[in-house]
Amino acid sequence: MDLLNYFYSFVAWVLSLGSLIEIPPPTLPTTTTTTSPTSQIDNATRPNIIVIMADDVGWNDFGFHGSNEIPTPNIDALAYSGVILNRHYSLPTCTPSRASFLTGRHAIRMGLQGLPPNVAEPRGVPLRERLLPEYLKELGYVTRLLGKWHLGYYSDAHLPTSRGYDSFEGYYGGYIRYFDHTVTKNKHRGIDYHRDEAPDGIRPYEDDRYVTDFIATRAEEIIRAHPAERPLYLQLSHLAAHASEGAEPIEVRNLTEVDSEFGYVPEPNRRRYAGVVAALDESVGRVVAALAEARLLENSLIVLLSDNGAPTAIAPFKNHGSNYPLRGQKATVWEGGVRVPALVYSPLIKKSSRVSQDLFHMTDWFPTLLSAASAGDVAARDSLQLDGIDQWPTLSGSSNDDDDDEDGSETKRREALLVNIDEVMGPEAVIVQQYKLIRNVRRYKDYYGIDGNVYSPKEYDVEVVLKSPAALGIRTLTANDQLPKDGKVIQQLRTKARIADCRPKTSNYTDCEDYCLFDVIRDPCETTDLSKKYPEKVTILDAYMRDWRAVLSNQTNTYIDPAGYPENFDGYWMPWLDREYEPPAERNASIWSPEVFCEGFPIDDPRNCL
Numbered sequence: 055m056d057l058l059n060y061f062y063s064f065v066a067w068v069l070s071l072g073s074l075i076e077i078p079p080p081t082l083p084t085t086t087t088t089t090s091p092t093s094q095i096d097n098a099t100r101p102n103i104i105v106i107m108a109d110d111v112g113w114n115d116f117g118f119h120g121s122n123e124i125p126t127p128n129i130d131a132l133a134y135s136g137v138i139l140n141r142h143y144s145l146p147t148c149t150p151s152r153a154s155f156l157t158g159r160h161a162i163r164m165g166l167q168g169l170p171p172n173v174a175e176p177r178g179v180p181l182r183e184r185l186l187p188e189y190l191k192e193l194g195y196v197t198r199l200l201g202k203w204h205l206g207y208y209s210d211a212h213l214p215t216s217r218g219y220d221s222f223e224g225y226y227g228g229y230i231r232y233f234d235h236t237v238t239k240n241k242h243r244g245i246d247y248h249r250d251e252a253p254d255g256i257r258p259y260e261d262d263r264y265v266t267d268f269i270a271t272r273a274e275e276i277i278r279a280h281p282a283e284r285p286l287y288l289q290l291s292h293l294a295a296h297a298s299e300g301a302e303p304i305e306v307r308n309l310t311e312v313d314s315e316f317g318y319v320p321e322p323n324r325r326r327y328a329g330v331v332a333a334l335d336e337s338v339g340r341v342v343a344a345l346a347e348a349r350l351l352e353n354s355l356i357v358l359l360s361d362n363g364a365p366t367a368i369a370p371f372k373n374h375g376s377n378y379p380l381r382g383q384k385a386t387v388w389e390g391g392v393r394v395p396a397l398v399y400s401p402l403i404k405k406s407s408r409v410s411q412d413l414f415h416m417t418d419w420f421p422t423l424l425s426a427a428s429a430g431d432v433a434a435r436d437s438l439q440l441d442g443i444d445q446w447p448t449l450s451g452s453s454n455d456d457d458d459d460e461d462g463s464e465t466k467r468r469e470a471l472l473v474n475i476d477e478v479m480g481p482e483a484v485i486v487q488q489y490k491l492i493r494n495v496r497r498y499k500d501y502y503g504i505d506g507n508v509y510s511p512k513e514y515d516v517e518v519v520l521k522s523p524a525a526l527g528i529r530t531l532t533a534n535d536q537l538p539k540d541g542k543v544i545q546q547l548r549t550k551a552r553i554a555d556c557r558p559k560t561s562n563y564t565d566c567e568d569y570c571l572f573d574v575i576r577d578p579c580e581t582t583d584l585s586k587k588y589p590e591k592v593t594i595l596d597a598y599m600r601d602w603r604a605v606l607s608n609q610t611n612t613y614i615d616p617a618g619y620p621e622n623f624d625g626y627w628m629p630w631l632d633r634e635y636e637p638p639a640e641r642n643a644s645i646w647s648p649e650v651f652c653e654g655f656p657i658d659d660p661r662n663c664l
Contacts, residue, residue: 097193097283098282098284100194100427101400101402101426101427102288102350102353103190103286103357103423103426104345104354105287105288105289105290105358105419106290106357107202107358109291109361110296110297110360110361110364110371111295111331111360111364111375111394112363112364112375112378113377113389114376114377114379115327115375115376116129117129117130118130118395118397119552120548122513123376124316124331124332126332126334126335127335127339128342128522128524129338129358130522131520132342132356133397133547133551134537135407135525136398137403137409138397138408138547139398139414140410140411141414143392143393143413143416143471143473144362144363144394145161145474146385146387146391146474146476146481148170148228149161149205150166150167152291153183153205154442155186155417156205157185158186158441159417159420159439159442160441160472162602162605163607164180165610166179166609167474167609168477168478168479169609171227171228172227172614173228173627174618174627174630175611176618177610177611178205178206178208179217184218186218186424187218188217188218189424190285190427191220193428195284195286195287196284196285196286198219198220198221198286199214199223200222200224200290201223201269201290203222203225204228205217208615208618208630209629209630213226215253216252219252220251221251222249222250223250224247224248228296229296229297229371230265230298231298231305232265232298233265237299239614242619243620244619244620244623245258245625247259248626256628256629258623258624258626264307264333266293267307267333269292270337270340270341273290273341273344277341277344278344280350286350292334292337294330295330295334297372297373304326306326309326312332313325316329323374327373327374338524339522339524342524342527343526346527346530347527351527352401352531352534355398355399355400355423356398357419358397358399360394362384362391363375363380363383363386365383366384366502367503368502374503375503376503377390377502377503378503379557380393380501380578381499381501385498386497386499387482387483387492389580392474392483399528401531402450403449403451404450404452405450406451407536407537407547409547410448412448412468413469413470413485414445415442415443415468417443418443421438422444422445422446425444425447426450470484470486470487470598471485472484472602477608477609478609480495481493481495482599486595486598488574488575489588489595490571490572490573491569491570491571492569492571492580493566493568493570493599494567499565501579517541553578556579557579558579564580564583566583569592569596571588615630617631
């Protein structure tokens with residue numbers, strides 16, 4: 055048992071006690087994972103990996119979590135046929151989550167734990183970090199990215215096609231308009247849509263199709279053209295359901311159709327949001343159907359998740375999503391900001407149609423997907439210092455329990471995780487087993503948005519799920535059709551995945567400007583502060599938090615560079631600096647301008663921006 059697992063076991067033992075005990079400092083919270091990109095495994099046997107990342111979708115916005123308001127039959131079909139990850143944690147905002155997903159390392163190691171980069175801001179994932187697609191390419195994968203990047207684009211070296219992707223079609227920044235694909239910053243408006251090919255084909259691209267449909271169409275084309283002898287890594291990073299900056303920030307494909315289909319939702323913006331999520335669900339069905347038609351589904355692994363919680367009702371970029379019944383929203387360390395809908399589906403999973411209550415973190419996907427891709431071959435070529443844990447044995451069902459596996463390897467399950475530490479804004483949080491320690495939370499402490507269950511036209515329709523394109527695609531796998539046929543089984547899975555309303559009955563709930571301790575198993579709505587009752591647990595979790603503070607790199611947010619404005623590049627947002635440029639290692643307090651970082655909102659302190 056390595057030192058990290060020893061620490062987890064020791065913490066578990068101490069947490070079971072009721073008295074204060076002196077403990078040694080925890081070990082540095084990293085793990086070492088080995089991979090063998092040069093192994094002799096036949097490329098054709100490696101699983102195709104499809105990652106579908108939604109943007110700003112809340113806990114309660116997919117049907118498999120118990121809400122009947124927005125039907126998502128295709129996403130639900132994947133959930134019921136695979137594993138629903140009910141304790142999956144992201145970071146509070148998009149860039150930190152995406153950086154952690156693609157590196158297997160916490161955003162605090164890269165100085166990306168705070169506000170995401172703006173367009174024309176020279177900042178991104180440092181070039182010293184190698185990304186997941188770089189390793190997958192060494193395993194023979196064809197690597198494609200569609201949609202959002204938002205990990206830095208100020209030089210050609212920071213573009214997706216310089217960081218492991220064979221091709222990229224999408225937008226470099228954090229969001230665009232759904233139809234004209236433009237974004238405006240400081241009154242400078244330009245198109246942010248590109249079709250790039252490795253190694254050096256950088257091509258801006260203009261189109262006016264609804265971006266959710268456009269991404270689905272391109273995914274279908276990629277799948278149909280994919281050579282069977284090569285494994286495919288296809289990442290669809292959707293704009294949906296992020297708000298845009300148009301006159302109607304929630305842009306739908308056809309407003310008349312949305313008003314008709316979701317007329318039972320009285321709030322207009324929530325109704326439009328339902329239309330955006332419905333279009334996302336349709337795109338998922340199209341991708342699964344294309345995989346089945348191309349006979350790729352039988353050897354595929356599909357991950358679907360949101361990058362963070364929904365910005366439910368508070369500007370900027372509120373999208374009227376629902377994190378019900380969880381507290382907080384996007385850009386917070388409350389459960390509503392970081393506990394996100396997530397699932398994994400694959401015919402390779404031996405124990406499917408289940409709800410996992412195991413802790414899972416965004417950093418875990420790097421080692422987990424690499425493990426699935428390498429088929430267990432860990433004859434080391436590289437040693438990677440990761441914060442993520444390989445959870446493929448428990449996900450796939452190749453591991454029976456917490457004990458050693460038959461081959462003598464030890465199954466790792468996550469017992470603790472860092473939520474985030476933001477040294478500029480202040481909030482920080484960690485989780486050890488069922489306990490969550492929060493500190494310095496100043497804003498967005500309420501329960502926001504509609505509960506997502508009030509305005510439902512009828513009972514949940516299992517038949518619509520079973521007849522969805524995703525379900526029909528899964529049904530083509532006659533040898534390994536994992537979709538439950540019994541509606542009772544599906545309803546049981548929904549019940550297990552649902553969090554019952556646990557919100558406080560009054561508005562007199564806990565404030566956490568100092569330390570708060572919550573039992574997020576018994577109290578997922580974070581209503582009851584246990585810090586005074588269990589000071590010894592606060593001490594233990596704070597020690598774990600201090601260890602993470604020791605490895606934090608300060609944020610490097612900087613000014614928007616006018617040299618990156620689109621008028622310098624024929625109306626497109628494009629790279630504008632040389633590869634050699636690196637942002638300053640230390641944050642300069644003078645850079646925090648409300649015009650740059652707060653969308654023009656008047657503030658007297660940068661921490662009030664979010």
